């Protein structure tokens with residue numbers, strides 16, 4: 520996919536499929552966002568389902584990304600979402616989520632879920648505003664012992 524969008528906050532970005540050359544920028548944003556993933560896993564996920572890995576590009580530079588995967592139950596799952604800290608609060612996260620939901624709907628997938636750290640109130644606020652509901656809690660979910668809230672949305 521490739522689409523030019525203006526966020527609700529008037530910020531223009533291009534949303535397009537991830538390409539292997541983007542991995543360095545994706546990992547920079549990942550590490551800066553204190554997420555747990557590794558480059559090998561990201562490349563494997565892209566190989567398995569390329570449509571599920573999208574990046575947001577601004578003036579030729581990747582400023583955010585989202586990875587959605589398919590669960591064994593045939594539902595969607597947000598595996599990872601992050602925006603370069605210098606570009607947050609401009610609606611990029613929201614348009615990445617919307618674009619990924621479009622990819623899932625095209626596949627006739629009607630549910631999407633995700634886990635979020637209990638302390639990540641910014642992400643949780645965004646997910647709540649986008650229609651996610653809290654449906655579960657996993658204590659000690661992350662490597663550092665923090666719990667995760669499981670959220671789900673009907674697409």
Ligand SMILES: CC(C)(COP(=O)(O)OP(=O)(O)OC[C@H]1O[C@@H](n2cnc3c(N)ncnc32)[C@H](O)[C@@H]1OP(=O)(O)O)[C@@H](O)C(=O)NCCC(=O)NCCS
Nearest residue numbers: 552600601602607608609610611612613634635641642645
């Ligand atoms: C979560 C994340 C992807 C959101 O990206 P983003 O581009 O800033 O998202 P948006 O601009 O679309 O929306 C962010 C919302 O949080 C609000 N927000 C942003 N920064 C905030 C802050 N410092 N304090 C409070 N609210 C804030 C914004 O006002 C916005 O709300 P709105 O849509 O009602 O206006 C980004 O914060 C991020 O990369 N965080 C680190 C990685 C992470 O936590 N990923 C999610 C893992 S589950």
